[in-house]
Amino acid sequence: MKKRYKIVVLLAVFSLLVSNSFADSSKLIRLKMYSRTAFVNENPIQMDVPPVEIQGRTMVPLRFISEQMGIKDIQYNPSNQEVQLRVPNTEAIGQENNLLRATNHLLVQQNRSFMDTIWGLKYERSSLTTISEMESKWTDFYKNGSYEIDNVDFKTGAGSLKIKAYPESVPCGLKSDLPITDLSRKGLRFYLKTPKWDDLSNFSIAFGASNGWSDYFVLDLKSYLRNPPDNEWIELILSRSSFKAFGSPSWEYITGIILRISAKTALPATAWIDGFSVFDTKGFGTVSFAFDRGYKSVITNALPLLKPYKYPGNLFVSTDTIGTNGYLKQEDIDYLSFLGWNIGGQSKSDLSVYSDLELKNQVGKISTFLQEKGYKGSRNFALPYGRYNKRIQDVIRNYFSTIRGNDSLNQPKEFLLSERINSQFINAGTTFDEIQQWINTAYTNGDWLILVFYGVEPLPLVDTDCRLEVFTRTLDYIQRFKIPVKTFDEQIYN
Numbered sequence: 001m002k003k004r005y006k007i008v009v010l011l012a013v014f015s016l017l018v019s020n021s022f023a024d025s026s027k028l029i030r031l032k033m034y035s036r037t038a039f040v041n042e043n044p045i046q047m048d049v050p051p052v053e054i055q056g057r058t059m060v061p062l063r064f065i066s067e068q069m070g071i072k073d074i075q076y077n078p079s080n081q082e083v084q085l086r087v088p089n090t091e092a093i094g095q096e097n098n099l100l101r102a103t104n105h106l107l108v109q110q111n112r113s114f115m116d117t118i119w120g121l122k123y124e125r126s127s128l129t130t131i132s133e134m135e136s137k138w139t140d141f142y143k144n145g146s147y148e149i150d151n152v153d154f155k156t157g158a159g160s161l162k163i164k165a166y167p168e169s170v171p172c173g174l175k176s177d178l179p180i181t182d183l184s185r186k187g188l189r190f191y192l193k194t195p196k197w198d199d200l201s202n203f204s205i206a207f208g209a210s211n212g213w214s215d216y217f218v219l220d221l222k223s224y225l226r227n228p229p230d231n232e233w234i235e236l237i238l239s240r241s242s243f244k245a246f247g248s249p250s251w252e253y254i255t256g257i258i259l260r261i262s263a264k265t266a267l268p269a270t271a272w273i274d275g276f277s278v279f280d281t282k283g284f285g286t287v288s289f290a291f292d293r294g295y296k297s298v299i300t301n302a303l304p305l306l307k308p309y310k311y312p313g314n315l316f317v318s319t320d321t322i323g324t325n326g327y328l329k330q331e332d333i334d335y336l337s338f339l340g341w342n343i344g345g346q347s348k349s350d351l352s353v354y355s356d357l358e359l360k361n362q363v364g365k366i367s368t369f370l371q372e373k374g375y376k377g378s379r380n381f382a383l384p385y386g387r388y389n390k391r392i393q394d395v396i397r398n399y400f401s402t403i404r405g406n407d408s409l410n411q412p413k414e415f416l417l418s419e420r421i422n423s424q425f426i427n428a429g430t431t432f433d434e435i436q437q438w439i440n441t442a443y444t445n446g447d448w449l450i451l452v453f454y455g456v457e458p459l460p461l462v463d464t465d466c467r468l469e470v471f472t473r474t475l476d477y478i479q480r481f482k483i484p485v486k487t488f489d490e491q492i493y494n
Contacts, residue, residue, distance in 0.1 A: 290450055367399035
């Protein structure tokens with residue numbers, strides 16, 4: 001009698017999606033999640049990598065399962081990232097050409113499509129309420145610069161609002177009056193674009209309250225966005241906590257919007273804005289601790305302070321630095337994972353300097369490492385240096401579900417952008433009072449606040465280190481006021 005096997009290829013790098021146990025007429029293979037010990041006909045056998053759960057699906061090691069089923073000829077072609085399994089009996093697997101293909105590129109494309117669907121269900125665009133499509137009802141507030149409706153380059157509706165500021169920091173501002181609008185429990189979303197961000201000295205959004213423009217909220221995006229891409233539309237999600245109040249404004253009585261840009265150089269500066277929308281927010285905020293680059297101080301200094309509170313962390317590591325001088329060893333990372341930490345990916349180098357092939361290889365290598373280790377948090381990626389553009393985002397999203405940047409903003413937890421998760425970076429100059437204010441406003445407004453640390457040292461060795469005293473006071477404050485602390489996966493996917 002010929003033995004038959006069922007194999008399904010889905011959503012994994014070099015892995016097959018099957019049930020937790022399966023059998024042919026003579027062999028039973030039992031696997032346990034996250035354990036490297038398999039049982040073949042009740043005999044224990046050690047595997048190189050354990051079964052893991054990724055996005056609710058059980059993944060098992062392809063090579064081990066294949067060899068146990070008698071498939072010895074397993075080859076990997078790095079040029080097209082394809083695994084080939086050649087079996088001695090064509091009928092056993094039912095493949096026309098005696099070949100089973102598991103192509104990494106196709107798998108990650110399926111993964112991206114799957115996660116886009118899940119993300120769209122959780123953060124529905126139908127929940128957005130349009131304030132302005134930007135094609136009308138705007139007037140010149142400062143009587144400087146110029147503006148027009150661009151019916152060629154836009155994101156929503158029939159056109160975008162194009163603003164041009166003249167040289168020497170003279171602002172160009174446009175105003176749109178609103179009926180009295182309650183934004184007290186709302187988040188904000190819109191699109192913007194500028195040919196060159198360095199040409200701008202200011203890019204502000206202001207909301208006037210019921211007393212006109214003597215009372216208003218304002219946010220200068222130029223001060224908060226870190227390395228945004230030139231000449232590309234970007235979608236932004238903003239919380240009310242990002243705005244500063246002047247006078248005595250109230251979010252319950254908003255009567256108008258002002259958009260303002262200023263040129264930094266001797267040349268005019270141009271910007272496009274489109275699709276102002278709002279969405280509902282509710283509840284109180286949460287906090288996450290993120291540690292970038294995988295410095296050893298995470299284990300030596302940060303972890304002993306986090307453990308008594310049982311606060312989980314989120315570590316973002318590069319495969320190029322593990323075990324090198326000053327960085328965490330593999331056993332350190334495994335220990336943090338054992339404690340319930342999320343382990344995500346990050347490149348050591350600035351991704352913007354890579355060619356398309358180099359970028360794909362670098363990001364793919366990190367993704368494969370995290371998945372083979374079975375780490376929770378393996379679908380999350382942190383941008384090194386915060387630099388990104390659409391090319392970089394597209395490649396990363398073929399391997400990871402979320403991208404965390406370094407824009408110094410919070411985000412309402414009810415509506416996230418998978419390709420742009422905001423965070424607040426803590427360095428040697430960051431004071432506890434600043435962090436306390438971030439926590440207070442995030443908790444009050446229902447935001448997700450991500451505090452990002454590199455090194456944590458008693459005395460900062462470099463300007464990117466957080467002072468141990470500031471870190472300690474931050475933990476004490478969060479504990480005292482019972483602010484929820486979550487991992488990325490808990491915040492995003494639960």
